Amino acid sequence: MFKRFVFVALPLLAALSTLWSDLVVEAKFLTQKELHAKQAEAAARLKANLPRAAPHSNSGTGVKNITFTDPRASAFYVDGTTIPDVDWDVGPSWSGLLPISSDPNETRKLFFWFFPPGPQGSLDDLIFWTNGGPGCSSLEGLLQENGPFSWSWGQAHPTQNEFSWTNLSSILFVEQPVGTGFSQGTPDVMNEDQVAAEVVGFLQQFLDVFKELQGKKLYVTGESYAGMYVPYITNYIFEHPTALNLSMTGFWVSDPVLGWDVVQTQIPAVDFVHKYEGVFSFNQTFMAHLDSVAARCGYAGYFEKHVTYPPKGLLPLPGKSTEADPGCDVWDEIFNAALAVNPAFDIYRIFDTWPILWDVLGFPGSFPQVQTPIYFDREDVKKVIHAPVNVTWEECSDINVFPRGDHSLPPAFTVLPSVIEKSERAVIVHGLADFILIAEGTRIVIQNMTWNGQQGFQTPIQNDSFIVDGMGALGTTHTERGLTFFEVALSGHMIPQFSPKAAFQIMSFLMGFRQSP
Ligand SMILES: *[C@@H]1O[C@H](CO)[C@@H](O)[C@H](O)[C@H]1NC(C)=O
Ligand SMILES: *[C@@H]1O[C@H](CO)[C@@H](O)[C@H](O)[C@H]1NC(C)=O
Ligand SMILES: *[C@@H]1O[C@H](CO)[C@@H](O)[C@H](O)[C@H]1NC(C)=O
Ligand SMILES: *[C@@H]1O[C@H](CO)[C@@H](O)[C@H](O)[C@H]1NC(C)=O
Ligand SMILES: *[C@@H]1O[C@H](CO)[C@@H](O)[C@H](O)[C@H]1NC(C)=O
Ligand SMILES: *[C@@H]1O[C@H](CO)[C@@H](O)[C@H](O)[C@H]1NC(C)=O
Ligand SMILES: *[C@@H]1O[C@H](CO)[C@@H](O)[C@H](O)[C@H]1NC(C)=O
Ligand SMILES: *[C@@H]1O[C@H](CO)[C@@H](O)[C@H](O)[C@H]1NC(C)=O
Numbered sequence: 001m002f003k004r005f006v007f008v009a010l011p012l013l014a015a016l017s018t019l020w021s022d023l024v025v026e027a028k029f030l031t032q033k034e035l036h037a038k039q040a041e042a043a044a045r046l047k048a049n050l051p052r053a054a055p056h057s058n059s060g061t062g063v064k065n066i067t068f069t070d071p072r073a074s075a076f077y078v079d080g081t082t083i084p085d086v087d088w089d090v091g092p093s094w095s096g097l098l099p100i101s102s103d104p105n106e107t108r109k110l111f112f113w114f115f116p117p118g119p120q121g122s123l124d125d126l127i128f129w130t131n132g133g134p135g136c137s138s139l140e141g142l143l144q145e146n147g148p149f150s151w152s153w154g155q156a157h158p159t160q161n162e163f164s165w166t167n168l169s170s171i172l173f174v175e176q177p178v179g180t181g182f183s184q185g186t187p188d189v190m191n192e193d194q195v196a197a198e199v200v201g202f203l204q205q206f207l208d209v210f211k212e213l214q215g216k217k218l219y220v221t222g223e224s225y226a227g228m229y230v231p232y233i234t235n236y237i238f239e240h241p242t243a244l245n246l247s248m249t250g251f252w253v254s255d256p257v258l259g260w261d262v263v264q265t266q267i268p269a270v271d272f273v274h275k276y277e278g279v280f281s282f283n284q285t286f287m288a289h290l291d292s293v294a295a296r297c298g299y300a301g302y303f304e305k306h307v308t309y310p311p312k313g314l315l316p317l318p319g320k321s322t323e324a325d326p327g328c329d330v331w332d333e334i335f336n337a338a339l340a341v342n343p344a345f346d347i348y349r350i351f352d353t354w355p356i357l358w359d360v361l362g363f364p365g366s367f368p369q370v371q372t373p374i375y376f377d378r379e380d381v382k383k384v385i386h387a388p389v390n391v392t393w394e395e396c397s398d399i400n401v402f403p404r405g406d407h408s409l410p411p412a413f414t415v416l417p418s419v420i421e422k423s424e425r426a427v428i429v430h431g432l433a434d435f436i437l438i439a440e441g442t443r444i445v446i447q448n449m450t451w452n453g454q455q456g457f458q459t460p461i462q463n464d465s466f467i468v469d470g471m472g473a474l475g476t477t478h479t480e481r482g483l484t485f486f487e488v489a490l491s492g493h494m495i496p497q498f499s500p501k502a503a504f505q506i507m508s509f510l511m512g513f514r515q516s517p
Helices: 012-016 032-047 071-076 139-146 192-209 226-239 261-266 269-275 284-296 302-306 330-341 379-384 416-422 439-447 500-510
Strands: 004-009 025-030 093-099 109-115 122-130 169-175 217-223 247-254 425-431 475-480 483-488
Touching: 071 093, 071 192, 093 192, 109 192, 122 139, 122 226, 139 169, 139 217, 139 500, 169 192, 192 226, 217 226, 226 247, 226 416, 247 500, 261 330, 261 439, 269 284, 269 330, 284 330, 302 439, 425 439, 425 500, 439 483, 483 500
Parallel strands: 122 169, 122 217, 217 247, 247 425, 425 483
Antiparallel strands: 004 025, 093 109, 109 169, 475 483
């Protein structure tokens, strides 16, 4: 273990009057105790100013007592003292499989895990969370992002999640579409409307058993490929107002797929490398090569020219393709070069270096690393959460959950404007240390989209505008016409995992528990 020394050069006059041994430098010794004290102080500051989540909820200790009267509910009950390796009482929760329709012969079932609100949470709301992929399990979100207990990369054992969204309200994690995680059946969806219909079908079965959740305000949330799912699910619910006894109120998408690949990965890639030159540490020859590709492919200068506030018209593609023209896949070149100098390079969080961290879900970064046992693939875990023991659980499914592809257009070109218009609040969030989808690309998507009668943001996004309570400026935020955009500094792809306090504040804003972003 290294100890840290801070060398302080003495001012000349002071040096002259001291002993010869002190003449050149004086070593100020920072003990481990002092170092730990500094870190403890920082951790305490993180917890300070925790907003009271739901101003209208009654206070009290322990989890809110939601009692489900339907006798079928008890088959899903999870005793919070029995979750393997979790050594405190998480409180009551409910999990298991439910079909996606009321057809008695229905073979397709989705796996869910529902948590009622914690002591500070509101009883009036219901958060639906889905991960992306496609085919990645929402139990990742539960265990590593916004659930009540965390077992994240590099953690030796589970810890309580101080920033659990159960402090805001109820949350329902669903493994969807069919083919994801523990969910049962043969995948057959071809587009996002079919995905939405299956989710809504599942929610109907869920609300039939858990009737006490009917009438709640619904927030649909998710990240990454769920940038496709969330707007389409939200749209489906708005378009079928009697399908669910829930009040569709708002949505969250973070580090989302919303537009063309070329926009969200290629155009901003070389600028991104320049911004983080010290992190990538590419050699000068390669940097020059990247600059020449960016110039040849129409990526260089795209921002200065086209991303204006307000926009000057529809934003053009840099070339012919919505992915990358031949010889213009600069994102892939960057990824390969990054792996050459940093084999642990993580497209989801660019700051990671060797060694790759242990991950109980077996997906600690850019590439899966085989580690056993995988938490949700343990028989003891499966039994406690009423999961099928004969299914091999994987964080991201090997099976293609869209066997014939996803035929929906990215939502910015279809449903996204209308779901923003119909929601009370809507948030698009992007981590600034995410490389798999790049925040500046999301800016292009927004500037090219027309909602509530105007195209894009009319005034510029201000630096340092996102102020996290007790932390200070941590990126940017900008609100116009019902849409609030956030860029979170130091966060990779999974915002609630890497910047839980920021995520909690953003979610509090979305739900109306705080007035300012
Ligand atoms: C929850 O409510 C039910 C019925 O009102 C009651 O029997 C039970 O004791 C309550 N549990 C807790 C933990 O308060
Ligand atoms: C369910 O399947 C059985 C056997 O194939 C069939 O007889 C029955 O009509 C089906 N029920 C419905 C509601 O489709
Ligand atoms: C969440 O609830 C726990 C338990 O009451 C509390 O310790 C924690 O401070 C709360 N966190 C937030 C962000 O409100
Ligand atoms: C919807 O839920 C509310 C709140 O639980 C309930 O009072 C109402 O009867 C439900 N409506 C329908 C049509 O089931
Ligand atoms: C902007 O939107 C139009 C359609 O509204 C689309 O044709 C075009 O490809 C989009 N441009 C970018 C850069 O996404
Ligand atoms: C510079 O980086 C490129 C891309 O990784 C690599 O092909 C090349 O060998 C490197 N040159 C040196 C001198 O390291
Ligand atoms: C797992 O077991 C269930 C119930 O016995 C059965 O219906 C299902 O087909 C089995 N699945 C696999 C993948 O073997
Ligand atoms: C915002 O910050 C960026 C660098 O992060 C800088 O290039 C830009 O000039 C700043 N904008 C303003 C208005 O200060």
